[in-house]
Amino acid sequence: MSTEGRVVEPAAATSALESAGFVRVVARADGDGLAASGLLASALAASETPFQVTVGRTVAERTERVREPTSQDEVTVVVGTADATTAEDDRLQLAATDRPATLEAVDLVRELGSTPDPVLALAGVVAGGSEPGAGESEWLLETARERGLLERRPGVAVPTADPVDGVAHSTRLCAPWSGDLDATREALSDVVDGDPDALDADAHRAIGSLVALDAVGADEATDAAAETIGRALRPYATPEHAFATVGGFADVLEALARTQPGTGTALAMGHDVHELALEVWREYGRRAHDALAGASTGRYDGLFVVGIDDGPVEAVAQVVAASRSPEPTVLVVSEGDDPSSDRTGSDGGRGEAAIATREATPLGATLEGVARELAATESTTDGDDDLEATAGVEYDIGHRRGYLRYDLDNLDVDESTIIATVRERL
Structure with missing residues (x-):
């Protein structure tokens, strides 16, 4: 393969x-x-x-x-x-x-x-795991600034003008109130009171400080949380764009790609689907943080395992790797009966798993090897070429992440099998 x-x-x-x-x-x-x-x-x-x-x-x-x-x-x-x-x-x-x-x-x-479009390009760069303006993207940042499309300001990188809404549903950070709009509003009540459009630089700075303290000071937070929240602070604001910041735009693109890719494609092509996109993003973030709140965990040498009943496995894996895992690599396994936010209603009977890592080691060989081991391979012929395929198991790879989808009805695969197989390949 x-x-x-x-x-x-x-x-x-x-x-x-x-x-x-x-x-x-x-x-x-x-x-x-x-x-x-x-x-x-x-x-x-x-x-x-x-x-x-x-x-x-x-x-x-x-x-x-x-x-x-x-x-x-x-x-x-x-x-x-x-x-x-x-x-x-x-x-x-x-x-x-x-x-x-x-x-x-x-x-x-x-x-x-x-x-x-420099704003879309920079959002893609952020979603791809890089900093806006770093390395090859420097000219994109400078172009956007020269055209008045970006400005650096205090605060947190969220897609909405309302910072309460933004930080409550963000998957770029994790705090005790994440996923709960009322709890987030209470946590920020000393700073956010009234029209969010009236917030000045001092207010945004205070919001950033409060969010950072809560994220880093959470009981489950690891050392990586400080670096993660640091990347979300002092965002590049986009005053003429439908989304408030470049980092927030990236967060929305991630949510749409895994839940409503048709809407995500329309958004990336410039169509006016912003309100629908924000609705999808809110639900994606809420479900990710809810799943994490009820998760089971296990620690192995180099691997931190998170078991969830249902939820967007890749979002959970990325949040845990960025803020909660004492190990560099995270495995999230979901075998819930209901379709998760990563799936459609037709995907019943399928389990999902996701891997996220803070290390630069490519995961392609790991995911391909895990897929092969979880299912017998069969040979199919297309023209003159043989194409090996894993029956009942599919996977994907991206920047420091991987995804597995497997057939629970026809394969003898459970959480312990996934854990053992991934550990062997890491």
């Missing part, structure tokens, strides 16, 4: 897109993938090239869409990894996991003669 494919060089990619009669973009289900696909879609629209954007939750889903028959002038762009399907697989692939796919998309968009 190779997820490398044959990636076309940048010059050939530009030529292929410029001559394409139709472009299919198949994106990874995370905020970085949505931002990258949105930037590409805008460039294609500007050149009047017909296109379609879809989001694949797993490597297998994206592979299936790549495998679909194409016409002679049709080009496929994969944001993320997908299995090679044929020896002549010439899809364009933005697949780096050590660099946000958004930055690869920015390079491609500029080669096509378009100007990328």
